[in-house]
Amino acid sequence: MRLKYYGIVGNQTVNKENKYQLDVSEETGLHDSNRGGFMSAYRKILIVCFALFLSSCAWHTTPVLTVKNADMSREIKQRATAVSKVEISPDGRYVLSSGYDCFILWDILLGEKIQTYTQRGFLSYPTAVAFSPDGKYFASGGKGIKLWDLATRQEIMTFDGSKGYSINFSPDGKHFIFCGPPSDLLNPFSTKKPTMKIFDVATGGEIRDFKLQGIPWSVVYSPDGKYVLSGSGNMTLWNTSLGKPIKTVAGSIEAVAFSSDGEYALSGGVDGGVRLWNAKNLTQIKKFVGHTASRITSVAFSPDGKYVLSGGDDGNIKIWELASGTEWKVLAGHTGMYGASAKFFPNGKYVISAGDASTRIWDVSTGEEVASMIAFEDGEWIITTANGYYNSSPKGDQYLSVKIKGKDYTVEQLRESFYRPDLVNLALSGGSLKELKNVANVKPPPVVAIVDTPKSIDKSDAAITLKITDAGGGIGDIRLYLNGSAVMLDSTRGVKIVTANQNEIYKTYKLKLSSGLNSIRAIAFNADNTMQSTDAIYEITASFKSIGRPSLYALVIGINEYKNPKLQLNYAIADATLFADTLKKGASALFDKVEVKNLSSKEETTRENIMKELKAMQSLNPDDLFVLYVASHGTVDDGEYFLITSNVGSTRTERLKTDAIGQSVFKELIGNIPATKKLIIIDTCNAGALGEAIQVAMLTRGMSEDTAMKILSRAVGSTILSASTSLQEALEGYQGHGLFTYVLAEGLKGKADKGNTGYVRTTELADYVDTEVPVLAEKIFKKAQYPTISISGQAFPIGKVR
Incomplete structure (x- = not known):
């Protein structure tokens, strides 16, 4: 005996091999389709127990995700949350996708996951979700029927302990209806009935309890709120106020929907049929022929009523012309493992769908995928566009792989070229990325190995x-990391092959080591630096004796005056001085030597001089700490971040590349400093004319500043704190300083020491700045300022609280 999974046929639950069925009728029982008759309680208990085991496993899979591109596919490498239901908020900003034991809230405007709500129990049920018509609340079924506040993300109340397969708000938002199975569906001795109830949103009180026979899989209000349509094998039209059925159509119907004018109803069921009905009397008008699914799990009307869509267990979503009944578009990509649920966006231009482990957005006019959203069971997530650009949580890009021309790579290997939250936002807001490079065309990275290198050594450096x-x-570029921090970046081009094997090169680098165990990581990029190799990892034990405590070296830069007088700032030097003085006081008790170098005059803050000072830091040792603080202007142009130095006159792209310090140069300068503990603080202001120029550049050419900072942080293995995002003005004039640096200094003085340990660590400082800057910005300036915090490499104490 083997059960694969349960499905619904009319009022009966059938396993895929059609050997056993669960009859949901006046006498609920488990029926043997081969032998005939109902089984004994003992035999039923055995099968139910096995079904419980299957249900606990079924929704923890890692299906292959495919896109409509012969050269590229995507595959999940980590346990991801399978989803089968989806809803879109009335304003089109938020998406809820759900599976059997959780649901996920996504923010389409920001292009990121907000939260995963887990509702695991001994037996998981499909989690129904719905937004209220005013967009202020959402409701969920699963482990109890709950109402949530969308603004705070907090639960408001629990209405019922039942499990909800479907939830729908009344048009005025005052009530909602839900339906679901008996609370003890798999109890072989139960006589409980399926559930369909209406609740008052304000009071939580039950208004109506409908009497059902079959398990209701979907329920919707009519646009005027007077009627309810349910799909429970049969399709039934109900009078809302009386709770009485008006008409029932027999069949195998699971999914139902009303048109926006209330004139039509749509149904889909286990027979693979999609049908249009007169909503007043439930007489069939037409059948949409050609769906390849054996079971239709979702149906919906477009907002203008011209199209309908259906999703089935083959993973395909079809858009049909209502008038002609002909197929118009096929949205192909879901695997169909759990069926596909789909809805039109409120503007009718896009479709949102959920199936397998992905929630996807589609362009209705082209039928092409816009973006795919995946949530992993450990809380990580990733959103990818069709051509490979992505936004993700810190580890999300490690969990998804892409197959390009038959070879597998993790998305993380594409980070420095394709980690573009700004482009994800552009795609989600309707912008086109077709003119940009496509991940399917990226050439393979080289293969790196560490060879002919000792495992142990008795001195402070080694040849790698x-x-x-x-x-x-x-x-392309070659990098070496020591204990998580970049200590060597080689951007030499045109390296000649020096071996008989014409596709190999050998490169040897002299690396300073720490006493004890040293973890070395090496990577190399392809020629155009669009993809990095997998890591080559090596460990060396150095047995030399360290002398004294480590030292702290800081380069503190504040630039008020520029060649272009329009770029002048008022607080940069004052901010730099405040940071330098605060750092010295806090660090002096921790380190053998604290050396802070201030650069503030026009002569000291030119591109040439700043680069010279950063190169001088290459004499540091691995156990030393390096801190860089910059208060100046920063901008992003032509896809690259630029630090504006005092010699900059014109902010045109071609001049920035020669006069300012570009991201690639900045990355190489920081990455070649041997200190394994680095903290980089960028308080760059985007005010005035430069701020306006940045906004234009953001819309036409380049990545955002916060994206640039996150890429830089990962590349050099350092924690980076940056004052604001590219489209925000870094707020100045608080206590004679910029707000960001004022908060930073307060944190260093001890307010960041939340654990009262007597020390301020870099991670604690980052948390403090991340929390306090937005609060003070709103309280004092009535404006938004959100710092960019990117933590990479080692965390370390940076100051002692006096």
Whole structure:
């Protein structure tokens, strides 16, 4: 005996092999389809127990995700949350996708996951979700029927302990209806009935309890709120005020919907049929022929009533012309493992769908995928566009792989070229990315191995030899990381092959080591630096004796005056001085030596001089700490971040590349500092004319500043604190300083020491700044300022609280 899974046929639950069925009628029982008759309680208990086991496993899978591109596919490498239901908020900003034991809230405007709500129990049920018509609340079924506040994300009340397969708000938002199975569906001795109830949203009181026979899988209000339509094998039209059925159509119907004018109803069921009905008397008008699914799990009307869509257990979503009844578009991509649920966006231009482990957005006019959203069971997430650009949580890009021309790569390997939250936002807001490079065309990275390198050594440096094999995409930048922090970045181009094997090179680098165990990580990029290799990991034990405590070196830069007088700032030097003085006081008790170098005059803050001072820091040792603080202007142009130095006159792209310090140069300068503990603080202001220029650049050319900072942080293995995002003005004039630096200094003085340990660690400082800056910005300036915090590499104490 083997049960695969349960499905619904009319009022009966059938396993996929059609050997057993659960009759939901006056006498609920488990029926043997081969032998005939109802089973004994003993036999029923055995099968029910096995079904419980299956239900606990079924929704923890990692299906392959595919896109309509012969050269590229995506595959999940970590346990992801399977989803089968989806809803869109009335304003089109928020999406709820749900599975059997949880539901996920996404913010389409920001292009990120907000929260996963877990509702696991001994037996999981499909979690129904719905937004209220005013967009202020959402409701969920699963482990009890709950109402939530969308603004705070907090639960308001629990209405009922039942499980909800479907939830729908009344048009005026005052009530909602839900339906679901008996609370003890798999209890072989139960006589409980399926549930369909209406509740008052304000009071939580039950208004109506409908009497049902079959398990209701979907329920919707009519646009005027006078009627309710349910799909429970049969399709029934109900009078809302009386709770009485008006008409029932027999069949195998699971999904139902009303048109926006209330004239029509739509149904889909286990027979694979999609049908249009007269909503007044439930007489069939037409059948949409051609769906390849054996079971229709979702149906919906477009807002203008011209189209309908259906989703089935084959994973395909079809859009049909209502008038002609012909197929118009096929949205193909879901695997169909759990069926596909789909809805039109309120503007009718897009479709949102859920199936397998992905929630996807589609362009109705083209039928093409816009973006795919995946939530993983450990809380990580990723959103990818069809051509490979993505936004993710810190580890989300490690959990998804792409297959390009037959080879597998993790999305993380594409981070420095394709981690573009700004482009994800652009795609989600209707912008086109078709003119940009596509991940399917990226050439393979080289293969890196650490060879001919000792495992142990009795001195403070070692020769690290890399064998780099060209896999067809050439060889670009090479990096070495020591204990998580970049200590060598080699951007040499045109390296000649020096071995008989014409696709290999050997590179040897002299690396300073820490006493004890040293973890070395090496990577190399393809020739155009669009994809990095997998890591080559090596460990060396250095047995030399360290002398004294480590030292702290800081380069503090404040620029008020520029060649272009329109760029002048008022608080940069004052901010730099405040930070330098606060850092010295807090760090002096921790380190053998604290050396803070201030650069503030026009002569000291030119591109040439700042680069010279950063290169001088390459004499540091691995156990030393390096801190860089910059108060100046920053901008993003032509896809690259630029630090504006005092010699900058014109902010045109071609001049910035020669006069300012670009992201690639900045990355190499920081990455070649041997200190394994680095903290970078960028308080760059985007005020005035430069701020306006940045907004234009953001809309036409480049990445956002916060994206640039996050990429830089990961690249150099350092924690970076940045004052504001590209489209925010860094607020100045609080206590004679910029708000960001004022909060930073207060944190260093001890307010960031939340654990009262007597020390301020870099991670605590980052948390304090991240929390306090937005609060003070709103309280004092009545404006928004959200710092960019990117934590990478080692956390370390930076000051002692006096």
